Amino acid sequence: MMPHRITRVRSARRIRECSRLFIVASLALFTTACDGSAPLISSVPTPALYFILQLDASQTPSGDAYALAATAALPYDAQYLSVESVEAYRASDGRQLAFDIVQRNGPVVPREFGSLPNYSAQDGNLRWRAVGHSGMLGVHDVQPGDSLVLRVVAEGTVLHGAMRVPGTPVPTISIENGSRILRFEGDAATSLWTAGGRWGIRSLRTPRFNIDSTLTPFELERADSIQVTAYDANAAAYLVPPFRNQAGVSGGLGVVGAVVSSRAVVLPPR
């Protein structure tokens, strides 16, 4: 019996040692392995410049265009930045754009209990006149392929933006093997196209779109016309997931980009 007793004593000692080791190892892990965790929801105000030039061939003449210099935070925490100066010009010839400052301050979105945060284009604090003056270019004067530069100084922050305007798509529709094929010419300033209408919107990576094989029967029932929109690289990066919070802007967040839409084209029957 004696050897058994010795074995048991040794075994009991071993398990005690293992238990101690386990406890020490666990405590060590508890104390060293806790990782920091960010709060689930926070509002981090960051200077931002938002400007997407929208040119629509179906809606002429275009009105004034607006940009916004504000803090990016949760919607009701976003505040206008007090703009000290704005400088905008066309890169090719250095001609100034007819921007002026609209003095605004306080929250970008008014607090109204129960309402959704909504911002309209006219609430911007930088206005680009539709028609130029004093030798400065207006929105009407922009040509496809123009590179535009925007420099805004607000509350000591310099927000710098640059973009290149895409060409206006000119879609044509042909019937091939019983399917309606939409085609248009691409240009170097365009990063992404969308084709859309009353039936919905599709993103296009190539300037060819088989309408009948792509749209669902439900969409085809509603498809009576189609419009193509071209996005420059900044607008595409900002508006299409994975969303970038900074596209064409340096010195802060936001976007400086352009989208240009074609005229709506009536769809012929199949």
Place this chain on the structure above:
Amino acid sequence: MLIALLLTPRAAQTQQRWIKAMSDRNVPVAGAVFTTGGSTRPLTTDREGHVALPESEMTGTIRIRALGFRALSVSADSLRLNVAPNDTIRITLTALAELLGVVEVSTDRPALGGARITRDVARRLPPLGEPDILRVLPLIGGIAQPNDIRPRLYLAGAAGDESLVTLDGHPLQHGLHFDGLLGAFNLAALDRADVMMHQVSASKRSRVGGVIALETRTAETQPHGELGVSLAAANATVTAPIGSARTLVSARSTWTSSLLERVLSDNTPGFRDGLVRVGMPLGSHAEATVLGFGAYNAPRTLVNGVRSGLETHEALAGATLRARGLGLDWSMRASRSRFRTQRVMQGEASGVPEALQRWDAASIDATARRERRWLDVHASLDTRRHEYAWNRGRIDNPLLPTPFSQQSRQQLLHAAIAGGSTVGRVAFDGGARLTRSNDGVYVAPQLNAEWRASPQIGVGASLARRWQFDSQYGEPQVAGDPPPVFLFDRPRRMDAGALTLAFNGAAMSQPRDARVEITTFVRSFADRTVPTSNIGPSGSVELVDGQLQFARTSGRAYGVSTTMSGRSASGASLQVAYTWQRAWQRDSAADVRAAWDIPHTLSTLASVPIGRRFELSSVVSWRSGTVVTPVNGAMLYPVGGNQSFRTRFGELNSARLPDYVRVDAMFRWRGRIASADAALTFQLINLLARDNVMGIRLDGLASLPEGARLPPQTGVPFLPSLGMELRW
């Protein structure tokens, strides 16, 4: 304790003694562990209860252990001297059903770093409505789960779609009921679940994370039956010999929804599952088994007794032929499984199935065993075909397009060789698995070793490379539909290493069956697939060439899992499992937490017998909260007439939900009603009535009115429940 030594003629092999372990109900005991004085490693009985013991190892005391049975020690000399060499030694083990065993049981297969859960253990844990072997898995060290409901198991830092579930060796595709709240298996039809994380034989089908191998219960020579009723469902299981065939028939169904409707409103479960297995001996050296399994989930939304939503079906038909011949053990398997989801509107199925996944699998294995050496040669074929077609928004998964139609096929050929031997106190095995896809041939080598330092202490190490040829498109959401599974010719790769230190105090008198196991693991993932979306300005998901897009990225995981367990002389038992593990994935240029990164998981299981017929058991689970990407603002969306904001997310996966804590308790009575064994249980689920946050929808935060917050989704509420089992 009943010990019977019966002599049964059997062809003996040179220098080997055959032993057969039987229960006191005359049922072969599979997985009984034999430890001998002359052996450096334990031996385990096969499905028929047989084990071959080398004559040279029959010295000293032979100790036989099996979960649910009293341990037995016999003198090797008395067996050698009193039983003729050509006779099989038959040992009868007495069932020990009164006490709750520890959840995890160590065996030689699955090897160190794996785990085994048996039916008898799972049924003694506080169940959520129904006793469920899959819901017990998170109590094992190394396994994590995000919350009560999301149907995900993370094996040693692997993602949720990186583990494979098999039923008697046949691959399954879904196998869950009611959003993953329950496994689609009637517990009474199962024998056990083997979890293989760190050591998966090259001859076994696996995904990179590991395998959860469900085994149906051993066929019995006498008719036995079992009935169970809980608040959620009723089940019946019968095993009986019919002629020379042994049959197992099992069925389960939700038995009333009126009570659940009141509790759960319109999200009411409706499910049923069934299993049939017939085993037929073919001569004295072969056995054929056919298996049929089906699971059905009714659509969730129930209004005025009419259901709407998505119904899912999984069906599996499999056949296995086992034989001994030419000095080899042969095993041939073939199976066909089909998983289907169908949209149902007000009780009527609409159009074609939204998902139809077929998986045909066939394999052949030949195993040679000589003394302490073994060699497996394996060949198999997988043919899969998936078809997806729907035309509806998937609010549960914004990465999926509204209209979607895609078909894919895959054919994989596998060949594997694995072998092992024992030299002195070191047992080692290794192998390689070759898989041929349309993209090329991929080789998965592995090497395992175990050093038995003493009868109580063992050290194991493993190195392995694994490949996986499919991927699920995103994490399943709570109350969401199963994301589609895509098939790849170019696989995902994982390289892994694990080191295990195990202390087995089975021979100790106090505490009984004491065990400590500590496993450290490191895993490196290449080509891990991450779903990418291509969402257009309208918010709809766009396809590229009609296909959903994946990005391939790298990842890594590492951690330590520990498990301690033991029993007192009075029958009280305790198991404590703690796992620290981290999982990272590459995002652009930096490593960020993976969505399944759960650093701390602690579970305790305690059981105390009260008198001879009562038992009180409790499970305490605590784990770190699930990873989420925080919101730190909103960005203006400056296009269109109604300009608004979109959510601005912070660093990917840099925040966590609150910790998860749940305490369950169960009071169990065991006795006899008429001539049947009976058990009545009273369960208290989430005893602390804690609101465990499963998720907060942050992506719509920027569009909410001021002050509004989307309520968090919480897990299982406080839920008392009753259950009854009858066995005869």
